[in-house]
Amino acid sequence: MQEEIVRHYASLAVPRYTSYPTAADFTPQVTPTHMSSWLRQLAPQEAVSLYLHIPYCRQLCHYCGCHAKVARRDDVIDNFVQDLLTEIHLVGQHLSSRPQVKHLHWGGGTPSILHAQQFEKIITALREHFDFAPQMEHAIELDPRTVTAELTKVLAAQGVNRASLGVQDVDPEVQKAIGRLQPLSIVKQAVDNLRGAGIERINFDLIYGLPLQTEETLRQTCQSVREFAPDRIAFYGYAHLPQRRANQRLIDNAALPDADARYAQAAVVRQCFTDFGYEEIGIDHFALTDDPLAVSAREGRLNRNFQGYTDDNCPTLIGFGPSSISQFWGGFAQNISDIKQYGIAVREGRLATLRGHIMRDRDRTRADVILALMCNFQADLNKLALGVDFSDEMALLRPLIADGIVTVRDGIVAMSRQRRQLIRPVAAIFDEFRRGNVHGFSFAV
Ligand SMILES: C[S@@+](CC[C@H](N)C(=O)[O-])C[C@H]1O[C@@H](n2cnc3c(N)ncnc32)[C@H](O)[C@@H]1O
Ligand code: SF4
Known part of the structure; x- marks a missing residue:
């Protein structure tokens, strides 16, 4: 039974969270x-x-x-x-x-x-x-x-x-x-x-x-x-x-x-x-x-x-360089990936920015929660996201709590020690861009 559960979460397609939002969610808004x-x-x-x-x-x-x-x-x-x-x-x-x-x-x-x-x-x-x-x-x-x-x-x-x-x-x-x-x-x-x-x-x-x-x-x-x-x-x-x-x-x-x-x-x-x-x-x-x-x-x-x-x-x-990403307090900016198009842009004196994300306060809050989970395997929502309504996220966490993967006590979301490898699916629950969209990512483990 326990193995079935692990298999289920480990085979989910979720991001690696080297940023939040992930590069897959960048748009031409930047x-x-x-x-x-x-x-x-x-x-x-x-x-x-x-x-x-x-x-x-x-x-x-x-x-x-x-x-x-x-x-x-x-x-x-x-x-x-x-x-x-x-x-x-x-x-x-x-x-x-x-x-x-x-x-x-x-x-x-x-x-x-x-x-x-x-x-x-x-x-x-x-x-x-x-x-x-x-x-x-x-x-x-x-x-x-x-x-x-x-x-x-x-x-x-x-x-x-x-x-x-x-x-x-x-x-x-x-x-x-x-x-x-x-x-x-x-x-x-x-x-x-x-x-x-x-x-x-x-x-x-x-x-x-x-x-x-x-x-x-x-x-x-x-x-x-x-x-x-x-x-x-x-x-x-x-x-x-x-x-x-x-x-x-x-x-x-x-x-x-x-x-x-x-x-x-x-x-x-x-x-x-x-x-x-x-x-x-x-x-x-x-x-x-x-x-x-x-x-x-x-x-x-x-x-x-x-x-x-x-x-x-x-x-x-x-x-x-082509495809490189810059990060500022205001947001992310990614360069053109196509090497030829990148070259044309800079030779014409244009910055090679193609897409990115403008950070809103709610993105920064979620980024802090996801970073804390990925780095420390726990996130204190009262400290990082006081007053934010996470009731949808709590509902999504319920089956993981029942499966012994995560605990939530006094606003602290914490991974169980033996299940830390499954952190990516837990982080994904706090990812506003992931709701119902997990295509194009690799296995969680
Ligand atoms: C830019 S590459 C490495 C630099 C150098 N070109 C080399 O191959 O040694 C950085 C690292 O990403 C990892 N990597 C590349 N493709 C991967 C993939 N599909 N899945 C997981 N890791 C990957 C590899 O360990 C690789 O060494
Ligand atoms: S193709 Fe091979 S050598 Fe080139 S970046 Fe990828 S892993 Fe490194």
Whole structure:
């Protein structure tokens, strides 16, 4: 009976809540005019985070759900970098101050596709408009297959101090099934190169729920990962949406674990890393106990943004590059995803904003409740949403209370310890945009 219940909630299609509202609910209500006024309104010396989206890869992995395209020719990447530089200066012209950058994150795609002069030009352009804080966290997502000793020296020279390596899985059969051949020796070389260049903070990105994975193969993957002692591990559940992502149609549906197996796999991963001495951070994330992410989780300062769990508490994020999302107190603004259209916009001197969401007070209240649930597994409605009528939400929570997934006492909604993995369906109850619309999302676990 208990298993039936878990199966039901774990197989629901719900967002990951890296923002509220989620990007799926953005609309064309947000225009370059909004983006411009949000940039202009930033206070002098305000602390901000920056995100740079590099949308290219040398080849596409079957499982990939990111905004990424193949670039086989170098001139394609060169032209993109020109457009990115144009966008940085364009955004700079809309600022009325020099914000201080606390976090800078390169994502993609594969940022390591860039060469030394391209990195240098982009950083120089950013420094024209922003002050980099002395302790700025400068993080980059790297495909281990591209992490040469030369690249790590370039990154270290640019001040990069944290690297996320896409490891995914170390099992050769799983790697074949996901179109990502990457022997463990390559991961080892990448880690050695990073540490050799002085980039000591290392994250590993892995995925469960992939074709051919079993509890046993995952146990072995966890053992292999442990040898490298990464500071942080993100172990995502595979988001399989082949109707949206043509590359995922190369994945054999029949080889995918079902909802039960995924739930069991997530439990194996949790068990392994907690046994190895890692602290569990929210869902799907782990960190060494002295890592700043674990410290902020213990101190109740954990946050969640488009990169997942973070200790970054800047309320403002400015995104550059196609599909990137900016976040301001006033709302979210997402750039055009189409790389060509993005380039045309910035070359014509237009901000590349295409859509977003203007935050209303009621969105901010729900965002606070959802963030508290996702980060702390509980939300005190009397503190976060005093006076808000949540009677519909309470009615929707009733079956989950009866199933022992959640409790509600004195206005505090709290997940049961053993059922924390089911936080996404609980968060979705407080999502005004989700009522009767759960299409286009992946499994809750
Ligand atoms: C932008 S990608 C990684 C950077 C780099 N290109 C690489 O592949 O190593 C960020 C991470 O998202 C995760 N990811 C990508 N597609 C996913 C999917 N469909 N479901 C779950 N996680 C996914 C992978 O772990 C990947 O390493
Ligand atoms: S996982 Fe990384 S390398 Fe593979 S397609 Fe996605 S962004 Fe590119």
